[in-house]
Every structure is written in C-alpha cells, then in structure tokens.
Amino acid sequence: MGLNYYQIKKNVRKARKLVIKATSSAGSGHPGGSFSMAEIMGCIFFKYLRFDPKNPQWEERDKLILSKGHASPGLFSNMALAGYFDTSELESLRQFGSRLQGHPDLKCPGVEFCGGSLGIGLSFSIGSALAARLDGKQTRIYTVMGDGETDEGQVWEAAMTASKYKVDNLTAILDRNFIQQDSYTEKIMPLDDELVGDNFSEMWRDASRWKVGDKWRSFGWNVIEIDGHRIEQVDSAIKKATQTKGVPSIVIARTIKGKGVEHMEDNPKWHGQAPKKEFVPIIEMELDSQSMIAPSIIAGDMTNLENEVKRCVAGRADYIHLDVMDGVFVPNKTFDHTKIKELRPLTVIPFDTHLMINEPVKHVRDYISAGSDIVTVHAEVCDVASFGEIHDILKTNQVGVGLAINPDTELPEWSKQFISKLDQIIVMSVVPGKSGQKYIESTHEKMQRLNKILSEHNFDGYVEADGGVTLDNIGACFVDGARAFVGGSAIIGQQDVRGIIREFRNKIAYARRRTLIQKAFDLGGKELVAKWIDLHIIGEKKNQINQIAKELGYV
Amino acid sequence: MTIGQMTDMRTIYGKTLVEIGDENPNVVVLGADTTDSLKIADFGKKFPNRFFNVGIAEANLVSVAAGLAMSGKTAFASTYAIFLPGRCVDQIRNAIAYPSPQDKNGLNVKLVVSHGGISVGADGGSHQQIEDIAIMRAIPHFSVFIPADTVAVGKLTRMMSQKYGPFYMRMTRSNSPIIHEESQEFEIGKGITMRDGPDCTIAACGITVKMALDAADSLKQEGISCKVIDMFSIKPIDSELLEKSARETGCMVTCEEHNIMGGFGSAVAEVISEAYPVPIKRVGVQDRFGESARDHEIPLLLEKHGLTSINIAKAVREIIGKKKQ
Numbered sequence: 001m002g003l004n005y006y007q008i009k010k011n012v013r014k015a016r017k018l019v020i021k022a023t024s025s026a027g028s029g030h031p032g033g034s035f036s037m038a039e040i041m042g043c044i045f046f047k048y049l050r051f052d053p054k055n056p057q058w059e060e061r062d063k064l065i066l067s068k069g070h071a072s073p074g075l076f077s078n079m080a081l082a083g084y085f086d087t088s089e090l091e092s093l094r095q096f097g098s099r100l101q102g103h104p105d106l107k108c109p110g111v112e113f114c115g116g117s118l119g120i121g122l123s124f125s126i127g128s129a130l131a132a133r134l135d136g137k138q139t140r141i142y143t144v145m146g147d148g149e150t151d152e153g154q155v156w157e158a159a160m161t162a163s164k165y166k167v168d169n170l171t172a173i174l175d176r177n178f179i180q181q182d183s184y185t186e187k188i189m190p191l192d193d194e195l196v197g198d199n200f201s202e203m204w205r206d207a208s209r210w211k212v213g214d215k216w217r218s219f220g221w222n223v224i225e226i227d228g229h230r231i232e233q234v235d236s237a238i239k240k241a242t243q244t245k246g247v248p249s250i251v252i253a254r255t256i257k258g259k260g261v262e263h264m265e266d267n268p269k270w271h272g273q274a275p276k277k278e279f280v281p282i283i284e285m286e287l288d289s290q291s292m293i294a295p296s297i298i299a300g301d302m303t304n305l306e307n308e309v310k311r312c313v314a315g316r317a318d319y320i321h322l323d324v325m326d327g328v329f330v331p332n333k334t335f336d337h338t339k340i341k342e343l344r345p346l347t348v349i350p351f352d353t354h355l356m357i358n359e360p361v362k363h364v365r366d367y368i369s370a371g372s373d374i375v376t377v378h379a380e381v382c383d384v385a386s387f388g389e390i391h392d393i394l395k396t397n398q399v400g401v402g403l404a405i406n407p408d409t410e411l412p413e414w415s416k417q418f419i420s421k422l423d424q425i426i427v428m429s430v431v432p433g434k435s436g437q438k439y440i441e442s443t444h445e446k447m448q449r450l451n452k453i454l455s456e457h458n459f460d461g462y463v464e465a466d467g468g469v470t471l472d473n474i475g476a477c478f479v480d481g482a483r484a485f486v487g488g489s490a491i492i493g494q495q496d497v498r499g500i501i502r503e504f505r506n507k508i509a510y511a512r513r514r515t516l517i518q519k520a521f522d523l524g525g526k527e528l529v530a531k532w533i534d535l536h537i538i539g540e541k542k543n544q545i546n547q548i549a550k551e552l553g554y555v
Numbered sequence: 556m557t558i559g560q561m562t563d564m565r566t567i568y569g570k571t572l573v574e575i576g577d578e579n580p581n582v583v584v585l586g587a588d589t590t591d592s593l594k595i596a597d598f599g600k601k602f603p604n605r606f607f608n609v610g611i612a613e614a615n616l617v618s619v620a621a622g623l624a625m626s627g628k629t630a631f632a633s634t635y636a637i638f639l640p641g642r643c644v645d646q647i648r649n650a651i652a653y654p655s656p657q658d659k660n661g662l663n664v665k666l667v668v669s670h671g672g673i674s675v676g677a678d679g680g681s682h683q684q685i686e687d688i689a690i691m692r693a694i695p696h697f698s699v700f701i702p703a704d705t706v707a708v709g710k711l712t713r714m715m716s717q718k719y720g721p722f723y724m725r726m727t728r729s730n731s732p733i734i735h736e737e738s739q740e741f742e743i744g745k746g747i748t749m750r751d752g753p754d755c756t757i758a759a760c761g762i763t764v765k766m767a768l769d770a771a772d773s774l775k776q777e778g779i780s781c782k783v784i785d786m787f788s789i790k791p792i793d794s795e796l797l798e799k800s801a802r803e804t805g806c807m808v809t810c811e812e813h814n815i816m817g818g819f820g821s822a823v824a825e826v827i828s829e830a831y832p833v834p835i836k837r838v839g840v841q842d843r844f845g846e847s848a849r850d851h852e853i854p855l856l857l858e859k860h861g862l863t864s865i866n867i868a869k870a871v872r873e874i875i876g877k878k879k880q
Contacts (some may be wrong), residue, residue, distance in 0.1 A: 057657075106654050112625070117649040123615045124650055127622020127630075134583070134604060134628070154646075157612035161619065165607070 002399035003373040004047055005319075005350045006423035008231050010460060011081050012042035016260050016287050018077035018090050023274035026094035029102070032270040034074030036177035036228070036255035037144055043234040044142050044173075045078045047398075048242075053083035056109040062139055063128055065113040067121020068146030068175060069103040070272065076100050076108070084110040119152025121145060122172060126162050129170040140242065141170040147212070148180025151189045156219065162248040163220035171241040172221075172250040175228065176212060177257040179268045191215075213252050221250050228253025232373075236348040260287055262513075263535035282519050282532060289512045292318035292484040293501050294352050294464070298334050299435040299488035305339065308492060309346050315497030319350035319373070321466070321486045323432075326357035329381060330433035337363070337370035344371035352376070352424075352484075354404065354466070356432050361386040368397045376402025376426050376464075384414035391418060400424055402464070407431055407440050411453060419457035424484065425450075429477075430467030435488045439468030447480035454481075474504055475511035510548070517549050529554045556705070560733045564726040565669050567705040569594030571712040572631060576602050582716060583623050585609065585632040587616045593633045593669055613638045614646045617666070621650035624662040629716055636668040636684035636725055640691050651721050652696045661696035661721040667712070671701070671725035672812030673845035673860060674762060676853045680844040684725075689817030691723045692790045698743060699790040700724040701819075703764035706735040707787055714741065727762050727812075729853065734765055734785070744791035752780030755871045756800040756807045760786050760819050763810035763838070769864035774871055781871060792822055798830040806874045807835045810867055812857075815839040834877040836870040838862070 016038050023029035044064060052058040066075045073093060080087040085099075085108075092098035099108040103116030112128075115121055125143040132139035149155065162170065182188050186195030193209040213223045222244045226233040234253065241249035257271065258264025261283050264275075275283055295317050300308035312320050322340055327333035340351060350373035357363060360377035367375050375394055382390065387403070394401045402424035403415060411419075427447065430437035447463075454463075465474075465482035470490045477485065487504065494500040520532040529549055536542045549555045556562060576582050576598055583605045590596040590608055599606030609616050613634060620632040632639075640647065652661045673683045691699045698720065702708045708726060715722045739747065749764070750771050759767035764785045771781040782804055784796060801807060807827065809820035820837030827835060840860045848856035857863060 106656050114649060114654040117645050119614070120618045120621075120646055120650050123618030123646075124622040124625070127619040127624070128626045129622075130607065130619070131583075131623045131626030131628050135626075154612075154614040154618070157609070157615035158618075161607075161609050161612070161615055164610075 001397055002368065003232055003235055003350055004398035005231055005373045006400035006461060007398070008042045008046050010423070011046050011078070012038050012231075013287060013290065014081055015042060015074065015077040017284050018080060018087055019073040020275060020280055020283050020287070022073045022076065022090040022093040022100070024277050024280050025091040027274055028094060028272070029073050029274050030070040030272050031073065031274065032179065032257040032264055032272075033068060033071040033146060033175065033177065034077070035259045035261065035264065036257045037068075037071060037074055037175040038259065039229050039231050040144060040173055040175060040234055040253055041074055041078050043231055043238065045082055047235060048140075048238055049142065051082070051110070053110065056084065060137060060139065063112045063141050065121050065125045065128070065141060065143045066104050066115045067113070067125075067143055068118065068149055069115025071146070072100070072102065072104045075104055075111070079108070079110050084108075118146065118149040119154040122155055122158035123161070125170055125172070126158055126165070126167055129167045130165060132169055139169065143170060143172045145172060145174050146180075147174060147176045147178065147185050147191055148188070150174070150191065159216065159219040159221065166246050167248045168245050170248055171238060172248065174212070174250060174252045175255055176252055177255045179257040179266070179271060181268070181271050183268050216250050216252070220247060222247050223250055223252060225252045226254070228255035229259055232348045232350055260290065262286065262541060263537070265538070267538050278524060278528065279532065279535070281523060282516055285519050286512070286516055289515070290483065291478065291505075291508045292462070293491070293504050294319045294321040294484055294486050295491040295497065295501075296321040296323055296435070296486050296488040297492060298323045300492040302334070305335070305343060306346060309343050311492070311497045313347045313349055315501045317349065317501060319352045320347075322351055322353045322372075324353060324355050324357060324367070325433065329358045329378065330356045332433050337366040340367065340370040340372065350374060354402075354426065357381075361390050364390050364393055368393070368399050372399055374400035374402055374424060376404045376424060378404045378406070379412050379415055380406060380409055384417070387415065387418060391421060402426060404428060404466075407443065411450065416453070416457055419454060419459045422459060423461040424464055425454070425459070425461065426464045426466045427482075428467050429465060429469070432467070437468055439470070439473050444476060444480055447482075451481050471503055471507055474507045478508050478511040479515065513545050514548050514552065517545065517552060517554060521552070521554050526554050556733050556737065558733050558736070561730040562705040562733060563730050564702070564705050564708045565592070565594040567708045568667060568712055568726060569597050571709045572598045573601055575713060575716045576605065579629065579716065581627065581629050583607070583628045583630050585616055585620050585630060587611060587613050587634040587638065589634045595631075595633055613642050617643045617646040617664075618650045620664045621646075621654070621662050624651070624664045625654065625656070629663050629665070631665045631667055633667045633669070635670040635682065636687050637670065637682050639666055639668050640687040640723070641684050644690055648694050652694045655696070659719060663719050663721070665715045665722045665724070667724045667726070669726045670728045672727065672761065673840060673856055673862075674812060674853055675728050676848045676850060676856065679847040683845040685812070685814045685840050685845065686817075687723070687725060688789055688811070688813050688819055689821070692822060693817070696721055697790065698722045698788070700787055701761040701789055702726065702787050703759075703761055703785050704731055704733045704735055706733060706737060706739055707741055710739075710741045711787070714743065718743070725761065729850070731762055732765055734768065741787065744788050744793055746788065746793040746796045747785040748782065748796070749785055750781060750783040752782050753804060754779045754781055755875055756782045756784065756804045757810065757867060757871065758784050758786050758797065758800070758807060758823055759810040760789060761812055763812055763862060766862065766864045766867055767810050770867035770871065773864065774868050779871065779875065786819065786823075789819055789822060792826060794826045794830060797823060797826045801827050801831045801833045805878045806833050808867060808870045808874055809835065809837045809839070810862070811839040812862060813839055814842055816842055834874050836874040838867055838870050
C-alpha cells in the first residue's frame, strides 16, 4: 500500500484554495491556522478517518475533533472535498443562516464538536474515546489542537486524565505553528523557550530548544515529533500513534502559520484576518505553485544507493526519484524492485518510481509491494488496455499514477481519457537511458502544446520535469508548468546536497514571485503590484520581491 | 420515611444512581475528587468501567462528560456547587448546552451538585455558592432544579436519567426534613402546591420550602392564610401556577438560599410582572457573601441573611399591606 501521496497533496492544495475562497467571501476568518494544519487535515481525512458523508451519524465512524475551532475554514474545506456538501457552500461561511458557522458547529452534519472556546477539545475527545471503549467500538478519535491553545490549564487536566485511563484510541495532534493571536507563542507564553528578539526561525530549527515534547512525555504520553507539512511524516506519525497501545499518543507537528502563501507565512497578522478579494486570483496561483524537488539517485554512487538515499533525506528532498531501467526499453540497466525493497526501510520519504521498462503492466505489482508511492510508466510501451489496468492497480493500492513521454513522443490519443485521473506526467527533456545529459531546449515549446491539451482534459496532477534540469533552467521549467523537478547529477553529483536543493528552491521561488507579480500587473496594473509587494512584511521578502518588480518595470 | 424525618440528599442521590446504573447500562458517572462526599463512589464500586474520577479538574470533568454524552452516554457529573457553575461556566455553556445534535437541544449531561447556598456552613463564604441559579438559568437549553427534600432528589434523579437533555440539580449539604409524601409526583416545569390560602403566595425552593411551610403555619395563628408552593423546577418555571397564584392571592413572597439578584425571586418576578403584576417581596441573600458557621451555628448564619420562617412571615405581613385593595 502506498502513501496516497498525490491524492492527499492534491486535496490539500484544493482545501487551501477553498479556505481562501471562504474567508475572502466572509470578509473575516482564520486562514493562518487553517493553512498550518492543512497537511495534517488532508492526511487524516483522506488516509485515516473512516466516515460516510452520506450517513454522517454512521455508528462505527471515526471522529475528528477540531479543538482549535477558529480554524474552521480548514475543517469545512476538507469536509466539502470529502463529499459532505458542495464546495460552493464554502462561500456561505460566517453568513447569517449558514450551516458553516464562524466556529465548527453541529448545525453542519459531520461536525463532531463545537470547538472555539479553547482548551476543551481534548477533554471532550477523552469522553468520546472512553465511550467508544465502553461500547467495544473500533472508533478512533483524532484531536487537532493549537499550540496557543495549550496555554489553557484544562489541556493539562485532560493530559493527565488520558494517561490515567490509558486512552489509546485517541491521537492528539498539536499544530505547533509558533504563533498565537497577539504574537509569537514564545513571546506570549513560551512553550519551548522564551524568544528574545523577533526572529523565531532559528528556534524552529534548533531542536535543542524544543521542550513541548518533554512536557507531554512527562505527562505520560507517547510523543512523536515531526515536520507537519510533510505528508509522509504526518502519515508515519499517525500510523505509529495508532499502533501504540496502553498510553495516549500526541503528534507534535511543527508547522508554519499561513503555509503556502508567502505573505501570510509566519506573520501573526494572518491569524485572524481574511485576504482581500483583489488578491484572491494571485493567491490561488501561488497555491498552485507549490513545487517538489526529487533527486534521482542513479546519478550518484550506484554501488552504494543506500548512502544516496540518506543524502537525499538529509538534504530535505521532497521525494526520491528511482529510475528503473531494464536494458531493453532503454540501453542501460539500473536496478529493479528488489533494490527498492531494500531501500524502503531507510526512509519514509515518498519513492517516485520511474519505470523505463518494457511491458510495465507485468511488473507494476512488484513495484507497489516494494514500497513505491508513485509509479510512472512510459506511454511508448502502453496502450489503452494495459494502462487502464496499471491505473486501476495503482489507485487501489494508494499509489500515485504517472505517465511519462520521451522527448520525441507526443501524448498518444488513447492516453487522453486518463488525463484527468493522472497524478503525474513526466515530460522527458533528455533521451532516457543515462544520467548527465543536456536539457533538450525544444521541450519548452513542447510544454506549451502539452499545457493546452492537459487543461482541455482537466488535468489536476503535477508535471514533473525530468532530464538535464539545472539551476540555469529550473526557473524556465517552472514557468512551463512543471511543479516537480528531478535532479540527477545537478543535485546528487554535488557534495552539499542540502545546499544545492536550497538553491534549486530559491530559483523556483524567484520564478514563482515573478509569475505572481506578472499576474498582479495583469489584474490591476502597477497599483496592485505595489499593494501585493506591501503584503510581504516578514523578513527580507519585501525587498526581494520589490527587486523583481523593478526588473519587470512595474515599480 | 415519614414527613419531618431528617435525611441526607447525597445518600439518596448515590443510591438512586446505583439503581439506575443497574437498569441502564448507558449511564456513566463522573466525579472530581469529591466522590465519597457526593456518595457516588458506590456507583464506581459497582460499575468501575462506567465511573470516572478525573481528580480536582472540574473544567475537564464537565468536558469529558460532554464527550461521553455526545457518544450516546447518559452522563452524571457531580461535585460541589461552588466548583461547577462557579468555576466552569464556559465549559458548561460551550461543551454541554451549546452543542445541539440533530433536533436536540444540548447534550445529555446531568450536573448534580451538593453544598449549594450558605448552609454549607463551616467551609466559609468561599465555598458557599449563591450565584448558581443566576448562572444556570441564563444558559439556554439547561433545566434547573432545586429539590426541597430527599423524596424530590430520588425522583428527580430518576427523571433526569430518563429524559434527554442538560440538567442542573442543586442539593444541600446538611440533612433536611422530608416534606413530601413518598407518592408525590414531580413533573418538570410544574410547581407543587403544599398549602392553599387566599391572603398571600409564598413561592420557595430547596431548604426554604420547609421555612415557608413553618411561616404559613405560624401566620395561620394570626388569621393569615397563605398558599405555599414548592417551585423545585426553577427552569422551566411553572408560569401558569405563578400567574394563578398571583390572581388568587394578590401578592407574593419568594424564598431562596441564593443571592436575590438574578436568582429564583428574579425568575418569579419576571413571570409575574409580565403575566399579572402584584407586589412581590424577595427573601434571600441580600447581595453579600456568607461566612463560616459550625453545624449548630448554621441557623444563626441563615438568620443573619434573613433565611428564617420568622423573616418570611414578616415579609408576608409587609407585602399584604402593599396589596391593592
């Protein structure tokens, strides 16, 4: 069974856009805390929570208790995507007569808890968990709390109670976004360490200063600490929590308030403020711009792939690209599923398996059971029947479905019926078969053609650029529409993998900012560009963005 | 049990809970380190899986009870009055009263407290809750009971276990005299007429019902004949009976072991002023706090706050004088 990575990722992206739609329509609301918990909610909703939107009161369902109730847009958006109601209803958020109240309310079927008065949710969840135990039900309770919320003494009353009664059918998740209404948590009521000065990013990174976990451990809890924006980490933490018996479990997810929209990130102002309508199209574009870096380990030491995987993990890659070559479809031979199976225990980072092999339909199951999270097969060796079968097998196993085309291949006619169901399309920008080739420039034009077809067929997955991607051309690939970037020798061939990945990200950020400024200009001329720049008040962002606007001649 | 016999409300409450627990496996009981005192520990001995002692953590007590109720349990949560409405109004409001599943109003939690009012005595003013009626009746969806004797406690406990919804019931600490026949029925929102007479209505609740009866008996000697009603159901309140009594007697005295502001007298005045205005005199704690008093001194404490049959009789004479002729 795969991670369901792309399905979750796509839903998280959609949910964030719905939060923007809802709060901007309402003219108020809490986007910051909705975004910090977006991956957590996506993972719970679309991987773990057992529910039936057609029968919200289904007796055997699991329950999601949003204790940090002010983040209701983040709950409602996921409920809409899960089928409880139409996504258009989100525009009624906070309106008179709406089921979508300012804070979660039982008025909306499927909501389990009237959250909002902070500090109550964990106690309430314990009650629900105890009731499930008394009734011998398999119900699992997922409780999402805010970090500011844990200033409330009642949270610690509940922490003791859960320990005493060994409540192990409850998973608490702390959305540790470091910001509460007034300011940074470490300024208002330190949970880790008192913050001196304004820059809390160092504390975010300095594990030696984290004390929240110790607090919960001392209350008898099983504590799992993760990066709450990494789906694979959220997934593995919830899995571990579920498997832990006899003690309650809490996942401490370090997150970024406002994550996904640069001007909202880490800015306390966006705790409880809605974006202005004029910025909505730009923000939506920004949310569609999230990008992933996937190093291809065959560019490294083939005799020690274990070490290459470790370098990718340490380098903060988003996932690991595994080029499987059979020596038939392409002249070279790399490794097969047995190697992937050996590498799998090393990390929870998604494995993006690219099958450059003949007759993939015969082998796809092996790659699923080896631990792939995404499997991409080549259009050149598939037809409508075999790809249909591959698609079904992958979906059933929660593995992302990818289709690849070689530089001289166009999307075949038969593939078009699958476009809307694809998670990933790899557009090869080198002839596959070996590492270290130069990017084929005509790929840019090919992408123009492809984008048209993809949009005509409602593609909502990710385009992966693969082949010759470097610091010099990654920005152009982004502009072409690529959102996942495979880096071979350009990443793995470098000494400092983490450093080069950071540089890749910076290049993408530059291209993204430029695209967004262009969008602002198209929508509202220099005036809107100026307003857009002014939103970016945290750190160096403003100067950097201003510089780009100058280059474009919009300032 | 016979009329006038002194009995303990908590004992009857605890005993009734055990009976209910036997009959209904869905009933759960929660306490906060006062389970011996509240006499709910016996429930815990008999049904250990359905009994939760959360320690000295009342906000948690109330909210855990709400979670159990939301999952279909009938939850009784008990401790002293001062620690529930007095301490947890937010959790009571937001975790129990506000959440309304489907077509219901609030969650199925019964908050049953002891040590209401100033007759707590020795523990002192810090532990004498004289604001709970005002707090609890202002929260939508809650019903509020103040029983006068153990007959009422037993029957109301049973009734709450059978009727869906959030309830608050306040008991008194000390033994109190039985005033009702064992056969007395208690209906939510219905007062009980204990004495009838044309000159004045005395509406009372809790331990003041006995005082009201004593006052009526002594006034009888003077030729003043009072109607006495036990208004154990403070919310919903029996507006019909109050209006009828106002029409029949033309004046009214209310008695409560509670601050006269926002309490039972205020609730009666709200009804009467809209339905059939007559002069009303409220007997109760005059917007000040209580203080310590050892058990044998509790009558002195009550007297200091005007909670005696003598003071009630005085109020009756005074209000009769203000009646429109």
